[in-house]
Amino acid sequence: MKYIIFGLFxxxxxxxxxxxxxxxxxxNGKFIYYQVVDSQLVDKNILLQRARSFxxxxxxxxxxxxxxxxxxxxxxxxxxxxxxxxxxGHPSGEISYNLVFEVRQGKYRFWLTDMLFIPYQxxxxxxxxxxxxxxxPLERTxxxxxxxxxxxxxxxxxxxxxxxxxxxxxYLATNRMEKIKNKAETISTKKW
Amino acid sequence: MKKFLTxxxxxxxxxxxLAQETTSSPxxxxxxxxxxxxxxxxxxxxxxxxxxVTDHNSVSLGMIxxxxxxxxxxxxxxxxxxxxxxxxxxxxxxxxxxxxSFNIQNLYVNYDFTDEFSMTxxxxxxxxxxxxxxxxxxxxxxxxxxxxxxxxxNAGIKATYKFSDKASLMAGLFNDWNVxxxxxxxxxxxxxxxxxxxxxxxxxxxxxxxxxxGGYGTIVDLTTAYQIxxxxxxxLNAANYDIKDNAVPGSYAGAALYPQYAVSDAxxxxxxxxxxxxxxxxxxxxxxxxxxxxTANIKSGGLTFxxxxxxxxxxxxxxxxxxxxAAPNGGQFSLAAVYAF
Numbered sequence: 185m186k187y188i189i190f191g192l193f194x195x196x197x198x199x200x201x202x203x204x205x206x207x208x209x210x211x212n213g214k215f216i217y218y219q220v221v222d223s224q225l226v227d228k229n230i231l232l233q234r235a236r237s238f239x240x241x242x243x244x245x246x247x248x249x250x251x252x253x254x255x256x257x258x259x260x261x262x263x264x265x266x267x268x269x270x271x272x273g274h275p276s277g278e279i280s281y282n283l284v285f286e287v288r289q290g291k292y293r294f295w296l297t298d299m300l301f302i303p304y305q306x307x308x309x310x311x312x313x314x315x316x317x318x319x320x321p322l323e324r325t326x327x328x329x330x331x332x333x334x335x336x337x338x339x340x341x342x343x344x345x346x347x348x349x350x351x352x353x354x355y356l357a358t359n360r361m362e363k364i365k366n367k368a369e370t371i372s373t374k375k376w
Numbered sequence: 377m378k379k380f381l382t383x384x385x386x387x388x389x390x391x392x393x394l395a396q397e398t399t400s401s402p403x404x405x406x407x408x409x410x411x412x413x414x415x416x417x418x419x420x421x422x423x424x425x426x427x428x429v430t431d432h433n434s435v436s437l438g439m440i441x442x443x444x445x446x447x448x449x450x451x452x453x454x455x456x457x458x459x460x461x462x463x464x465x466x467x468x469x470x471x472x473x474x475x476x477s478f479n480i481q482n483l484y485v486n487y488d489f490t491d492e493f494s495m496t497x498x499x500x501x502x503x504x505x506x507x508x509x510x511x512x513x514x515x516x517x518x519x520x521x522x523x524x525x526x527x528x529x530n531a532g533i534k535a536t537y538k539f540s541d542k543a544s545l546m547a548g549l550f551n552d553w554n555v556x557x558x559x560x561x562x563x564x565x566x567x568x569x570x571x572x573x574x575x576x577x578x579x580x581x582x583x584x585x586x587x588x589x590g591g592y593g594t595i596v597d598l599t600t601a602y603q604i605x606x607x608x609x610x611x612l613n614a615a616n617y618d619i620k621d622n623a624v625p626g627s628y629a630g631a632a633l634y635p636q637y638a639v640s641d642a643x644x645x646x647x648x649x650x651x652x653x654x655x656x657x658x659x660x661x662x663x664x665x666x667x668x669x670x671t672a673n674i675k676s677g678g679l680t681f682x683x684x685x686x687x688x689x690x691x692x693x694x695x696x697x698x699x700x701x702a703a704p705n706g707g708q709f710s711l712a713a714v715y716a717f
Binding site for chain 2 (some may be wrong): 273274306308317324326332
C-alpha cells in the first residue's frame, strides 16, 4: 500500500513542478519560447541546412516552410496537445505557431510565437477532430468559468513546445549522414 | 481499491512499455456522463416526439459513455460503449432485450493504406445527418425529428479516399440500420462526398440505399456547417427518405437550421428551427411538424450546462394539453448537465 501512496505522491509532485513552467512574453506582448544555443562545433551553413531539413523532412506532416535566407528559416506548424488522465488521455486540441530560426557563426537562436489554440471535439466515430477552424490566441485572458481548463492548456502547450525545442536542438546537433552510416553497419558472425 | 490501483499501474507500465517498442499511439480514453431535468408545459411525457429527454418533472439519467481508441502503425480501433437510458433502450439496439443492457456506439477497425486511402469495418455512428446519440456531439440536448427518424448507426465496411483537405469520398456496403448483425444481409450501399469550399465551411452530401426502416428505401442527406466568424456558426441539415413500398409509412422529408452565437468564452446561444413531414402512405395521410428550440451551452472545464426551451407544432394535434385532450402544440423546458472527459 505504501508503494501505491508513494507512486501517487510522485505523480502529484511531477504534476506540480510541471505547472510552474510558463511562457515569457515578447516585445509585442505575445507568448514566446526563445532559445539561444552556442554551437561552435558546427558550421553556420550546416546548421541552416539541418534547420531546413527539420522542417521539410522530420516534421513535414505538421510544418510548412514559409521563407528561407542564408541565415534564417521561417516556418509555420501545428502540434497536438494532449489531455492526460493519469495514464491515458486523448488529444484536447492543437496549437498553430510560427517558428523563426536565425544563425550566426558559432551560435543560433530560435523562437516559437503567434500561438493559436484550436480545441478538439470527439466526432461521431470516436475520433478527436478540430471543433472550429478559427484559433484563439494563447495570450487571451479566459473568463472565470474557463480559467482552470485554460491553465491546463497553457501547461500542456508549454511542455509540448519545450519538448519540440529539445528535439530541434538535438536535430541540429546531429550529423544525419553519419547516423545513417552507423545504422547501416552490419555485424557478421562469419569471422571473429 | 488496492487491486484497482495496482491494475491501473500495471496497465500504465504496459502501455509505456509498448510505446517504447512500437510506433503506436497511447491508448486514448474518453467519454461523457449526462443527466437532465425536464418539465413538460402540459405535464405529459408523451409530448416528446423525438429521441431522449423523455421523462417529465424528473431528474433523469442520460448515459455514461466510454470510448477507447488506439493506433498502431497504420491500424487503429475504436470501441465505444454506453450505459443508461440514452445509451440503452432509447438507442434502439439493446444487447439484452428489455432495456437492461448497453449500446455499442462504435466498434470498428480502421487501416490507413496510404495518407489518402483508408478502409474501415465494424459498427459505426451513422454518416447520415447532423445530430448524434452522444450529448457531447450535439449543441441542443433534445434531438431533431430528422435525427430521430434517420439511422443512428450502420454496421458495414467502407473505403474513404481523401483527394485533399478540401474533398474526400466515402463508399461502403452496410447492413440494415441500427443492428449489430444483418437481418437482411449486407443489403445497403452508401456514400458520402465531403467538400470544404472555403476555410471553415464543410459540406457532406450523403446517400444510403437498401434495407432500412420500413423495408427497402433510399435516404439522401445534406449536412453542412460554416464557422462564419469566431463567434457565429451556421449549420444546416436537410434529408429525404423514400421507402420503396409506397404503402408503408415512414417516408419523410425535412430540414433543420442551426444558428449558434458565442456571447462569451463560456456561453453560446443556439437556435434550432426544423420543418419535418411524414409523407402520405397508403391510407395514412401526410403530417408535418415544425419545432423551434432555444438552447444555451454554458461551459466550465469539462462540464456543460444546457438549459433549453422547445416548442413543437403539428396541426394534426399529436400532442396533449394539461387536461389530456389532443393539442396542436407541445412545449418543454429542460436543464441538462453533460460532463465530457
